[in-house]
Amino acid sequence: MNQDARVATRVTAGVTFAAKLAFDDISHSFGAGNPTLREVTLSAEPGEVLCLLGPSGSGKTTLLRIAAGIEAQTAGRVLLNDREIAGPSVFLPPEQRSIGLVFQDFALFPHLSILDNVRFGLTALSREEAKREAMIALERVGLESYADSYPHVLSGGEQQRVALARALAPRPAVLLMDEPFSGLDSRLKDSVRAETLGILRHSRATAIVVTHDAEEAMRMGDRIALLRNGRLQQAGRAEELYLRPADLFVAGFFSELNVFDTRASGGAADTPVGKVDAAGFADGTPVNVAIRTSGFDVSEVSGEVQARILSRRYLGVVELLDLAVSGAETPVRARVRCGALSSSARDIWLSLRKSDVLVFERADKNA
Incomplete structure (x- = not known):
C-alpha cells in the first residue's frame, strides 16, 4: 500500500481543536548585551504549518524552546488561543501547555519498544488507554506493524515518524519540530518530508517547523517567517518572500x-x-x-x-x-x-x- 493510501485509511482520531499560537513582542537574552531574540511578534494560525527559517544563530530554536516552555523569555508574552501561557505574570510548565515537541535527533529510548516509546508521555492515562492511544498514533504514521520492535531496527525516516507519533499521541494543540529532517540523507528527505506533511494535515495540529533550508520551508510551510540576528525580517507565503522580498538579505536567502x-x-x-x-x-x-x-x-x-x-x-x-x-x-x-x-x-x-x-x-x- 502506498503512502497516500495509508494516510487515507488511517484512523481519524487526532487533534480535536487546532490552536493559534502567538508570540507577542518576544525578546530573549542569555546575558547582558547578548540578545538572541529582539521584539519578535508572530503567530501560527489554527491548523497552519509555519516554518521558522534563518541561518544558524538567528534565534529559531530559542523561539521554539520558549513556545515549549523549556526556556523563559526576557520580555513579551506567549499566547495559546489568546490565553497567556508565558509572560510577566504567568509561566505554564511544558506539560500543561498542550504543545508537542519533536527533537532534532528524535530522542528515542533504545531500550524501549516502539510502542513504549510512543506511549512514554501518556502518564495521565491507564496502561490500556495509553496503549490504545499509542497504537492510534502509530497507525497514523503507518508503523503499527513495528509496535513490538526496537528503534535500532528502523531506518532514519522510520525513526523520525516514530518521534512524530510520540509527539502526536497526547493530541497536542500545537506541534513544534526542530530541524526534523537534518539527520536524513538527501535522497530520503523528500519522501519523509512529504509523509510528515501528510500526517500533519491528517492530524490537524498547528505546526511550527524550524529549518535553515529555504527550499524545505517553501515545500512545507503554509507561511514562512525568516529570522536574522534575533529579528523577524519578513513573514508571509513562499511566493511573497520570493517575489517581493523586503530586503537584500531576504532575497539572498531564497x-x-x-x-x-x-x-x-x-x-x-x-x-x-x-x-x-x-x-x-x-x-x-x-x-x-x-x-x-x-x-x-x-x-x-x-x-x-x-x-x-x-x-x-x-x-x-x-x-x-x-x-x-x-x-x-x-x-x-x-x-x-x-x-x-x-x-x-x-x-x-x-x-x-x-x-x-x-x-x-x-x-x-x-x-
Whole structure:
C-alpha cells in the first residue's frame, strides 16, 4: 500500500481543536548585551504549518524552546488561543501547555519498544488507554506493524515518524519540530518530508517547523517567517518572500544572486549586465541591483551584453557558468538550461529577464 493510501485509511482520531499560537513582542537574552531574540511578534494560525527559517544563530530554536516552555523569555508574552501561557505574570510548565515537541535527533529510548516509546508521555492515562492511544498514533504514521520492535531496527525516516507519533499521541494543540529532517540523507528527505506533511494535515495540529533550508520551508510551510540576528525580517507565503522580498538579505536567502552597487538615475540603474528599472528611487539614490543566477538568457548569436565563459559546471538539468563581463569586478554567475550553449562556446551574449531583477536601496549609503 502506498503512502497516500495509508494516510487515507488511517484512523481519524487526532487533534480535536487546532490552536493559534502567538508570540507577542518576544525578546530573549542569555546575558547582558547578548540578545538572541529582539521584539519578535508572530503567530501560527489554527491548523497552519509555519516554518521558522534563518541561518544558524538567528534565534529559531530559542523561539521554539520558549513556545515549549523549556526556556523563559526576557520580555513579551506567549499566547495559546489568546490565553497567556508565558509572560510577566504567568509561566505554564511544558506539560500543561498542550504543545508537542519533536527533537532534532528524535530522542528515542533504545531500550524501549516502539510502542513504549510512543506511549512514554501518556502518564495521565491507564496502561490500556495509553496503549490504545499509542497504537492510534502509530497507525497514523503507518508503523503499527513495528509496535513490538526496537528503534535500532528502523531506518532514519522510520525513526523520525516514530518521534512524530510520540509527539502526536497526547493530541497536542500545537506541534513544534526542530530541524526534523537534518539527520536524513538527501535522497530520503523528500519522501519523509512529504509523509510528515501528510500526517500533519491528517492530524490537524498547528505546526511550527524550524529549518535553515529555504527550499524545505517553501515545500512545507503554509507561511514562512525568516529570522536574522534575533529579528523577524519578513513573514508571509513562499511566493511573497520570493517575489517581493523586503530586503537584500531576504532575497539572498531564497536565491543565489549577483549583486551590483550602483545609483538610480532617471528611473533606471546601470549595471555591467544592462540597464534595469529603478522606478521609485530618487536620482542619485545608492541601490543594490540583485539579479538571480537564473535571470539570464544566453545566446551565441545575439543579445544585450557580451560575456566570456570562464568556467562551466554540468549539474544535470542546468549548467552553472562563471562569466567575465566588462565592468564587473567579480565573475557573473548564471544558471542556464543544459543544451542552451554548444560545448565549444566561449564568447556569448546575455539578456536579462526582468522578473529575476530586484532593486533595493543600499544600506551603506556612503559607500
